[in-house]
Amino acid sequence: MLKFEEENIDTPTLIVDQRVxxxxxxxxxxxxxxxxxHLRPHFKTHQSAVVGGWYKAAGIRSITVSSLDMATxxxxxxxxxxxxxxxxxxxxxxxxxxxAAKISLNILVESTAHIGALEKALVFPVGVFVKIDTGYHRTxxxxxxIERINQxxxxxxxxxxxxxxxxLAHAGHSYQASSREEILAIHEDTRSKMVKLKSxxxxxxxxxxxxxGDTPSMSLAENFQGVDEIRPGNxxxxxxxxxxxxxxxxxxxxxxxxxxxxxxxxxxxxxxIYGGAVHFxxxxxxxxxxxxxxxxxxxxxxxxxxxxLPDCYVKSLSQEHGIVKISPTFWENFQVGDxxxxxxxxxxxTVDVIPAMITFEGQEIxxxxxxxxxRHYEDIKE
Amino acid sequence: MLKFEEENIDTPTLIVDQRVxxxxxxxxxxxxxxxxxHLRPHFKTHQSAVVGGWYKAAGIRSITVSSLDMATxxxxxxxxxxxxxxxxxxxxxxxxxxxAAKISLNILVESTAHIGALEKALVFPVGVFVKIDTGYHRTxxxxxxIERINQxxxxxxxxxxxxxxxxLAHAGHSYQASSREEILAIHEDTRSKMVKLKSxxxxxxxxxxxxxGDTPSMSLAENFQGVDEIRPGNxxxxxxxxxxxxxxxxxxxxxxxxxxxxxxxxxxxxxxIYGGAVHFxxxxxxxxxxxxxxxxxxxxxxxxxxxxLPDCYVKSLSQEHGIVKISPTFWENFQVGDxxxxxxxxxxxTVDVIPAMITFEGQEIxxxxxxxxxRHYEDIKE
Numbered sequence: 001m002l003k004f005e006e007e008n009i010d011t012p013t014l015i016v017d018q019r020v021x022x023x024x025x026x027x028x029x030x031x032x033x034x035x036x037x038h039l040r041p042h043f044k045t046h047q048s049a050v051v052g053g054w055y056k057a058a059g060i061r062s063i064t065v066s067s068l069d070m071a072t073x074x075x076x077x078x079x080x081x082x083x084x085x086x087x088x089x090x091x092x093x094x095x096x097x098x099x100a101a102k103i104s105l106n107i108l109v110e111s112t113a114h115i116g117a118l119e120k121a122l123v124f125p126v127g128v129f130v131k132i133d134t135g136y137h138r139t140x141x142x143x144x145x146i147e148r149i150n151q152x153x154x155x156x157x158x159x160x161x162x163x164x165x166x167x168l169a170h171a172g173h174s175y176q177a178s179s180r181e182e183i184l185a186i187h188e189d190t191r192s193k194m195v196k197l198k199s200x201x202x203x204x205x206x207x208x209x210x211x212x213g214d215t216p217s218m219s220l221a222e223n224f225q226g227v228d229e230i231r232p233g234n235x236x237x238x239x240x241x242x243x244x245x246x247x248x249x250x251x252x253x254x255x256x257x258x259x260x261x262x263x264x265x266x267x268x269x270x271x272x273i274y275g276g277a278v279h280f281x282x283x284x285x286x287x288x289x290x291x292x293x294x295x296x297x298x299x300x301x302x303x304x305x306x307x308x309l310p311d312c313y314v315k316s317l318s319q320e321h322g323i324v325k326i327s328p329t330f331w332e333n334f335q336v337g338d339x340x341x342x343x344x345x346x347x348x349x350t351v352d353v354i355p356a357m358i359t360f361e362g363q364e365i366x367x368x369x370x371x372x373x374x375r376h377y378e379d380i381k382e
Numbered sequence: 383m384l385k386f387e388e389e390n391i392d393t394p395t396l397i398v399d400q401r402v403x404x405x406x407x408x409x410x411x412x413x414x415x416x417x418x419x420h421l422r423p424h425f426k427t428h429q430s431a432v433v434g435g436w437y438k439a440a441g442i443r444s445i446t447v448s449s450l451d452m453a454t455x456x457x458x459x460x461x462x463x464x465x466x467x468x469x470x471x472x473x474x475x476x477x478x479x480x481x482a483a484k485i486s487l488n489i490l491v492e493s494t495a496h497i498g499a500l501e502k503a504l505v506f507p508v509g510v511f512v513k514i515d516t517g518y519h520r521t522x523x524x525x526x527x528i529e530r531i532n533q534x535x536x537x538x539x540x541x542x543x544x545x546x547x548x549x550l551a552h553a554g555h556s557y558q559a560s561s562r563e564e565i566l567a568i569h570e571d572t573r574s575k576m577v578k579l580k581s582x583x584x585x586x587x588x589x590x591x592x593x594x595g596d597t598p599s600m601s602l603a604e605n606f607q608g609v610d611e612i613r614p615g616n617x618x619x620x621x622x623x624x625x626x627x628x629x630x631x632x633x634x635x636x637x638x639x640x641x642x643x644x645x646x647x648x649x650x651x652x653x654x655i656y657g658g659a660v661h662f663x664x665x666x667x668x669x670x671x672x673x674x675x676x677x678x679x680x681x682x683x684x685x686x687x688x689x690x691l692p693d694c695y696v697k698s699l700s701q702e703h704g705i706v707k708i709s710p711t712f713w714e715n716f717q718v719g720d721x722x723x724x725x726x727x728x729x730x731x732t733v734d735v736i737p738a739m740i741t742f743e744g745q746e747i748x749x750x751x752x753x754x755x756x757r758h759y760e761d762i763k764e
Contacts, residue, residue, distance in 0.1 A: 010473040011451070044701060066702045067656075069393065086702060087644040089656050090719035091392040110645055113718040131645075138703055139645045139654050172700065262469040263492055263513075263521045272521050274449075274471050278734045282664040318554065319426060319730055320448045320468060321520055336495040337472035348701055352660045353735055355751075369737075 004362035012279040013258045013356040020254035021236050025058045035224040040064050042233025045348045048367040049077035064231040068095040073368045075103050087139045088114045093121040100124035110141055115155050122161040129168035134190040136172040143193035166209035167197055174216040180246040187217035195226035219247040239347040255347050256305050258339045273340050276320040281349035295342040386744035394661040395640045395738040402636035406618050407440045417606040422446050424615025427730045430749040431459035446613045450477040455750045457485050469521045470496045475503040482506035492522055497537050504543040511550035516572040518554040525575035548591035549579055556598040562628040569599035577608035601629040619729040637729050638687050640721045655722050658702040663731035677724040
């Protein structure tokens with residue numbers, strides 16, 4: 001017998017295996033301890049006060065988030081040391097001040113415009129990192145551009161209420177890597193660029209911190225020399241994308257989506273599920289034949305789900321539907337009205353869009369968004 | 383001066399031009415009248431009671447939705463004639479009965495399993511369509527499979543509380559078309575298949591209805607001979623995808639997303655906006671060079687937004703960020719802290735994920751999800 005009640009699931013529902021999450025947390029906590037780096041996990045992956053509690057139980061006291069709204073949510077759930085790892089949105093200075101009044105808040109800057117906004121609006125002390133670009137080319141000043149970094153740092157320290165904390169980078173290009181070797185090369189490149197920066201600025205700013213933290217690098221790397229803080233997030237759930245690039249084992253994936261089967265088309269070998277872009281988002285991977293897929297099919301057992309069924313995968317997603325290719329071998333396993341269990345490609349985006357989440361034990365999980373949506377759905381279900 | 387207050391926008395916000403929506407509604411209403419077909423618009427595009435009101439003002443009384451939860455939401459906002467255009471999810475029979483007790487509800491079946499579920503659980507009368515596949519190959523019985531369709535119809539009419547309404551198809555493959563001609567060919571193929579079905583079953587079931595309804599076909603087609611009902615949805619907002627395949631003009635697109643600019647990188651010609659996969663979802667289009675893009679940049683004016691700026695487009699989306707390529711010609715138009723206006727690729731998915739929506743006049747728009755999320759964000763903003 002399953003620990004959660006299958007018959008209570010009537011719409012697409014994310015199932016989180018808490019034991020796997022706790023194992024993933026423990027592994028990262030130990031890694032951080034072994035390498036004497038501070039672990040400040042990214043909470044955008046789960047966006048949940050409940051899951052945050054599992055981190056707290058493992059001794060975690062400081063966290064990373066991706067928006068000021070998310071920082072507000074977690075500050076209201078007892079977290080009082082938060083880094084918003086997103087270049088400052090100058091239109092939200094009120095939120096910065098509201099948070100800084102109550103908790104230890106860190107934000108990111110990368111331009112004089114940002115510093116101008118801080119100078120103008122800051123009322124309470126805020127920790128500030130300069131965002132560094134080590135090769136992802138999204139935000140940040142290029143790691144080699146010492147002149148600009150120096151200029152910015154020197155302006156920054158003159159601003160009242162600003163506490164210059166150090167340099168922060170996100171090597172997000174590791175998510176596009178195609179092997180463990182490539183991930184490790186990206187990590188080494190990021191680490192060495194950041195360490196170089198630290199040694200350059202060490203005399204001027206002896207207390208500055210180097211913070212890095214993508215899940216692929218943090219999962220695989222063993223060299224953290226010179227690094228002060230790591231901020232991985234996805235590792236608590238992992239997903240098909242992480243498995244694909246080699247940053248986790250199959251057994252480390254902690255989430256699966258239960259989807260009602262609404263139709264079967266044997267002549268095409270396809271099953272149609274209630275579960276679409278509004279439940280999974282639309283990230284996809286390519287199989288060895290170059291075909292896109294949006295999830296893999298697993299079978300649910302008493303102790304959790306198994307390996308993915310060979311030649312069974314989500315072929316396409318429309319708004320509410322998924323089309324699942326099923327190999328003839330497994331055709332008889334599925335009936336209209338049953339649940340089908342799908343491992344998602346990108347757990348962070350799935351968590352963000354899906355309204356219903358439970359643990360493997362059947363406990364409902366609120367997230368920043370699902371909390372609101374669940375309550376709302378309860379209301380409309382009367 | 384703009385009609386909405388730019389300074390009140392601090393996070394990614396969808397702006398709906400009500401006048402364009404009303405023009406789009408009027409055009410489709412007139413088309414339906416001219417061709418003597420019943421217009422039952424799909425409300426999954428906007429998911430909003432406010433926008434539903436604009437339809438009501440145009441005389442619309444019956445609607446289509448994509449889930450039983452959405453049907454419940456709209457039934458609570460005064461809509462009492464609703465088709466759930468989604469093959470029956472047998473796990474939600476309670477919701478079917480709750481709705482059928484109060485409103486005129488239509489649902490879809492395509493297998494004997496569905497009919498078995500109706501037989502077992504139905505308490506109140508429900509209209510039932512047989513879902514037909516005219517080439518999209520998602521759900522439905524193939525239009526040419528007269529034997530199976532006949533079998534299903536004959537079983538269906540024996541079930542107590544079932545009112546057999548007719549045949550319903552969604553030619554969703556028109557969204558993948560690459561020209562107006564291709565869309566029209568798909569429409570003609572679907573129409574002729576459905577009309578053939580109607581004439582085949584006419585003697586047995588003289589009152590049956592033929593219902594079709596993808597936005598590309600409904601926007602372009604002029605031949606509705608034999609069709610009883612149309613169910614387009616996306617046409618109220620349209621988007622880049624629809625413009626791309628030729629089902630609308632630029633002036634017909636009614637939605638744009640306002641995104642705060644958080645960073646600029648002139649050396650790469652890139653601007654970073656607060657606005658990512660959790661605001662736009664991840665549908666993309668390909669430009670003439672084969673590059674993916676996730677939105678186009680426009681300038682906001684007093685009367686609405688203009689044509690897309692040449693060589694300015696959203697190049698990639700991560701969870702919360704977008705990277706926007708900006709042509710050197712327009713580089714000086716944008717500053718960190720400003721808003722950038724982005725026309726989305728797929729309006730339905732954007733509406734589904736984005737929490738904040740206003741009209742061009744600044745009125746807040748609740749949707750089924752945004753209602754819950756907005757209230758929640760208001761709570762956490764204290």
